[in-house]
Amino acid sequence: MSAASETLLPDSLSVAVPIEMALIGQMDQEQRDWLRGQLGPLLQAGADDMLYGGGRAHPAFAAYARALALCSFQPGGVTAFGLHWCQDHSACLRAQRAADEAWRDGEPG
Numbered sequence: 001m002s003a004a005s006e007t008l009l010p011d012s013l014s015v016a017v018p019i020e021m022a023l024i025g026q027m028d029q030e031q032r033d034w035l036r037g038q039l040g041p042l043l044q045a046g047a048d049d050m051l052y053g054g055g056r057a058h059p060a061f062a063a064y065a066r067a068l069a070l071c072s073f074q075p076g077g078v079t080a081f082g083l084h085w086c087q088d089h090s091a092c093l094r095a096q097r098a099a100d101e102a103w104r105d106g107e108p109g
Contacts, residue, residue, distance in 0.1 A: 009050075009051075009061075009081065010080075010081035010082065010083060012061065013064070013065060013068065013080070013081065013083060014083055016061070016062075016065035017065050017068045017069050017072070017083075017085050018069075018085070019065075020065050020066050020068075020069035021069040021072050021073075021085060023069075024066070024069050024070060024073065025073075032070060032073070035066065035070065036067075036070055038063075039063045039066055039067045039070075042059050042060060042062075042063035043060060043063045043064060043067065045059075045060070046059055046060025046061075046063070047060055047064075050064065068080060068085060069085065071085075072085035072086050072087060073087055075091070075095075076091075076092055076095055077089075077092055
């Protein structure tokens with residue numbers, strides 16, 4: 001596998017997820033809930049095609065980008081392939097600092 005093919009998915013997601021975040025940001029919660037229910041079957045049917053090539057790669061990639069975008073609206077956002085998406089990054093940084101401090105102090109996280 002070439003270096004280019006190893007970065008294709010993360011590079012593509014780095015563009016697609018923010019676009020999906022903008023679209024999902026215009027939805028109300030009912031619409032987001034409906035979308036969430038639609039993504040599972042698409043991901044399940046096309047995940048292998050997305051990773052290894054095949055006829056369902058495009059819908060699976062779109063569903064994966066939408067799923068990550070939906071997760072970005074949850075507290076703490078989402079991280080995949082070393083990329084992080086969230087709605088309030090300062091809150092993510094505060095939560096990470098608190099977790100780091102708790103870890104150093106020996107407190108369970």
